[in-house]
Amino acid sequence: MGEPIKIAKPTLERLPSYYQALVRLKKEDRQYVSSRELEELTGWDSSQVRKDFNQFWSGGRPGRGYSIDELIRVLEDLLGMKRPTDAVVVGAGRLGTALCSYPGFAALGLRIVAAFDNEASRIGQQIGDVVVVDACKITSLVRRLGVQLGIITVPAPAAQGIADQLIAGGVRALWNFAPIKLVVPDDIIVRNEDLAVGLLTLSHHLTRSEQEISAQK
């Protein structure tokens, strides 16, 4: 039995940007990187970089920095990029289609094994390697394939029902693109990816700064 590594949520959200910076450095054949340089590349304070790393790894060398190869390996392990995660996409609309064929996902360990939709015209179609299956088969197919992750890209009113079916089939995590709060058992992990949040945040700042400009006159 290992250590009960607990990583703070804000730290976890920063790890992907560290990883991307490291991969870029490796391409330039660099061996070591300092927290100071990672600050420049990612925008996170160098103190914070060191503190983040020390939550799961204390392999930095005073005077030299962090071995890029080692750090990449540790992050890949920590973020589960080595063993593939099997997922299904529910909702084969524009967004669902985009996710099915998103080029970068495979490199991150994601394997989309099926898509679902309830519209007859879409069923049977192929999106890249992924076949669109009738949505009434969600629970049974998810169970049969042992799928761990369900990606929800249906309209808001349908999302809760889809979540229930995915959970009944045995998924342990949901990636929810519908703008609605899902009610799920405690042991199910949910990540909400509501694009409205990003858009309205920007829209707010735009309106604000416009008012500031006109107030200056």
Place this chain on the structure above:
Amino acid sequence: MGEPIKIAKPTLERLPSYYQALVRLKKEDRQYVSSRELEELTGWDSSQVRKDFNQFWSGGRPGRGYSIDELIRVLEDLLGMKRPTDAVVVGAGRLGTALCSYPGFAALGLRIVAAFDNEASRIGQQIGDVVVVDACKITSLVRRLGVQLGIITVPAPAAQGIADQLIAGGVRALWNFAPIKLVVPDDIIVRNEDLAVGLLTLSHHLTRSEQEISAQK
């Protein structure tokens, strides 16, 4: 000249979910809602709901709660949903296409006036109401139309160059879907929407909980 309303960043991120809950309540012809009920609908602590609202509005009535109509109006104003925001999408791939035709965006005040791509086969095509234009015209067309927001859905290596062209054309905000940190002047607002963050966060939790399960044996 009005008050310099400052809204804490975490608060701003919660406002869209309040708004969505309010719209749902309004459809049920409800007049008032309490912070306690909003806690149930959104998952945010009722104390926090009140504190959030009081950053920009103190119109709640002790004993009754908040007027749904009034609160919706205040939020729409605050989030800039009344006056439309003009935007362009750069990168007419799967994700760019999905965003161009995302049904909910118009209701949030977003108006996509053009899409850009540098692939000849895509130029001239129509995505819903949006025409795909040659990417070499970004700066000039953005300037001519007075576009405020640039949405970047190109591959990471191209993203910085696109950002520069959009800024040269006069956009004041960028919505960046490329997994890379953009370098921009101080007065440009950037929102990063890196889907890898969401995916890797989920993947991490999945790997962790699997280890816990096997550790229990």
Place this chain on the structure above:
DNA sequence: TAGATTGTTAATCGATTAACAATC
């Protein structure tokens, strides 16, 4: 060794939660 940079502690800052008098 001298210089650089780590790991970690302490100081600061900000956000969340609890509590309750004010008030509709």
Place this chain on the structure above:
DNA sequence: TAGATTGTTAATCGATTAACAATC
């Protein structure tokens, strides 16, 4: 009025930033 729920203050919690002895 009595009951409910606000607005706001105080207490807690957690995250970020600064500083520096330890060490490669």
